[in-house]
Amino acid sequence: MLHQFKQVLFPQLKPSKVFIPLFNGKVSAGFPSPADDYVQKTLDLNELLVQKPAATFFVRAQGESMLGAGIHPNDILVVDRSIEPKSGKIVICALNGELTVKRLARVKGKWKLKSENLDYPDIPVHEELELVVWGVVTNVIHPV
Amino acid sequence: MGCRDQCDPSRVMQPLLALVDCNNFYVSCERVFRPDLIGKPVAVLSNNDGCMVARSQEVKDLGIKMGVPVFQVQHLVKQHNIQLFSSNYTLYADMSARVMSILEGFAPSIEIYSIDESFLDLTGVCEKDPIDYGQKIRKAVLQRTGIPVCVGMGPTKTLAKLANYGAKKWKHTDGMLDLSDPVRREKFMKLVPVDEVWGIGSRTTAKLNQLGIKTVWDLATQPSKRIQAQFNVMVARTILELNGIGCMSLEEISPDKQQIVCSRSFSRKLTDFRELSEALSEYCTRAAEKLRHQRSVTGCISVFIRTNLFNPSEPQYQRSASIKLSAATQDTRTIITTANRLLKELFKPNYKYHKCGVQLSHIQPALSFAQNDLFDVAGNSLLEKSDQLMQTFDKINRRFPKSLSMAASGFDKTWIAKAERKTKHYTTDWNELVDVMCV
Structure with missing residues (x-):
């Protein structure tokens, strides 16, 4: 059957699913039951990184303006679109038709988009925030 | 009758159905x-x-x-x-699954009507302010997926569908229209041509127009005897629906030109893989029947499973996955095997599953000579004829080996060669994620 499929695609985090067995050994003073000694559970990274699957997207970072926030070129960012953008959050925004990573800031009653790199100037937000913000970044997946 | 509770008007809830339709x-x-x-x-x-x-x-x-x-x-x-x-289609199937799972959080039961439309049963859910509820649905789907939707509401499916047309067409509705109120309904129906009614095709429209029935209101106010004499029972049912009398309930199977969705909420929660697999296989069989009935083949199979999203106190789990087939098929066996392979990947124990389903997309007509001749033997389903079919298949293969290999590779080519402007699988392939700029 396998040869029929050109490609197998899974929309969720499946490829990154790492099953790490958790061994929960007990010390028993009575009669030990070998079966009871191992409560085996697997850890699913989805549980850690994805709260709202329908609203969660993965994107790949390019460029160095967010180094200060720990976002390096080629890192994968976890974006949860269901989270309300607040001051201080790192967000993906649509700027001049391009998806861009910035830190959202509220300065003197006005919204600003800041980089984590002094070489890049702040960008004031003129439109409604809903139109600009694409999603809120919750995690960075960075290989070391 | 012993139905005091039901007959007491204050106890009977007015049915409210919504059609949520994604824009373009x-x-x-x-x-x-x-x-x-x-x-x-x-x-x-x-x-x-x-x-x-x-x-x-x-x-x-x-x-x-x-x-x-x-x-x-x-x-x-x-x-x-x-x-x-x-x-x-891989992208559209994934985005569709996201939209539908968000909609499931807004209604106790929904019917996925096509890749971009769902009926929601909102009876007793938002009596106080349906408009506000509809706007909440729109906002949630847009914010969480980026997909704009319009919402139409009414006491019947036909009215919900009609309301959705209005919500799309008229900007001042702000994408949400409720036709529950008979006064508003009358005003609206007088403005809309009869061919916008769900199920009224061009031939029926021509016939209705000849009889002087031009607007939806003209149709809704026809005496049923006149209609029954000249049209089929569907038109008569449509008139009842337009008057707020429900004739169509939420269904679990829905034909559509572009995709076939077959899903259902379980009457009891399923936790066992085998039970889920049995249910899924049944939906696959029905979807495959629909597929062959419309003489089509499918190139993309999606499966989804969900816990009850409408009950947030339970542990929640929802997943979906798609497979793009290298050769399009209408074979029940292939569809079942493929869907179950996806289910195996998605299934996680210890959850109470509320719903599962299969979606066939990338549907195209089974145009190939071989396909039609082989798979549509006297209009019977493939499974019943499978032995005979395979024998025929082998016979042809022995006599004309080339013709069979041509049919198979023919499909391959339509897949690969002519999708020159395809965008990436942004949501289903780690190597094709969208780039975001740190500039």
């Missing part, structure tokens, strides 16, 4: 990952890049009709710089 769905999916396309004319092409199957509002405004072959409007494409894309 395929185009909207592309725009989520390409914000530069917002406000620009964009069209998505059919298999083989032949015809326009989805158009942005800008393209519609140019007078380009649905399904038009690209070569016929080549001058407009150039003149207005219309951005053309091949169908990216």
Whole structure:
């Protein structure tokens, strides 16, 4: 059957699913039951990184303006679109038709988009925030 | 009768159904990952890049009709710089699953009618302020997926569908229209031509127009005897539906030209893989029957499973997955095997599953000579005839080996060669994630 499929695609985090067995050994003073000694559970990274699957997207970072926030070129960012953008959050925004990573800031009653790199100037937000913000970044997946 | 409770008007809840429909769905999916396309004319092409199957509002405004072959409007494409894309069904199936799972959180039961439409049963859910509830649905779907939707509501499916037409058509509705109120309904129906009614096709429309029935209101106020004498029972049922009398309940199977969805909420929660697998196989069988009935083949199979999203106190789990087939099929066995393979990947123990389903997309007509002759033997389903079919298959193979290999590779080519403008699998392939700029 396998040869029929050109490609197998899974929309969720499946490829990154790492099953790490958790061994929960007990010390028993009575009669030990070998079966009871191992409560085996697997850890699913989805549980850690994805709260709202329908609203969660993965994107790949390019460029160095967010180094200060720990976002390096080629890192994968976890974006949860269901989270309300607040001051201080790192967000993906649509700027001049391009998806861009910035830190959202509220300065003197006005919204600003800041980089984590002094070489890049702040960008004031003129439109409604809903139109600009694409999603809120919750995690960075960075290989070391 | 012993139905005091039911007969007491204060105890009987007025039915409320909503139709949630994604705006220019395929185009909207592309725009989520390409914000530069917002406000620009964009069209998505059919298999083989032949015809326009989805158009942005800008393209519609140019007078380009649905399904038009690209070569016929080549001058407009150039003149207005219309951005053309091949169908990216993997992306659309994933975005559809996201939208539908969000909608499941808004209603105790929903019918996924097609890849971009769902009926929601909102009876007793939002009596106080349906408009506000509809706007909440719109806002949630837009914020969480980036897909804009319109919501139509009414006491019947036909009215919900009609309301959705109004919500799409008239800007001042702000994408949400409720036709529960008979006064508003009458006003609305007098403005809308009868061919906008769900299930009223062009032939029926012509006949109705000849009888002087031009608007929806004209149709809704026809005496049923006159209609029953001249039209089929469907038209008579439609009239009842237009008057707020429900004749169609939420269904779990829904035919559509572009995709077939077959899903159902379970009467009790399922926790066992085998039980889920049995249910899924049944849906696959029915979906495959539909597929063959409309003489089509499918190229993409999606499966989803969910816990009850409407009950937030339970542990929640929802997943979906798609497989694009290298050769399109209408074979029940292939569909079942493939769907179960996906289910195996998605299934996680210790959850109480509320719903599962299968969606067939990338559907195209089974045009191939071999396909029609082989798979549609006297209109019978493939499974019943499978032995005979395989024998026939082998016979032909022995006598004309080339003809069979041609049929198989023919499908392959339509897949691979002619999707030249396809965007990436942004949501289903780690190597094709959308780039975001740190600049």
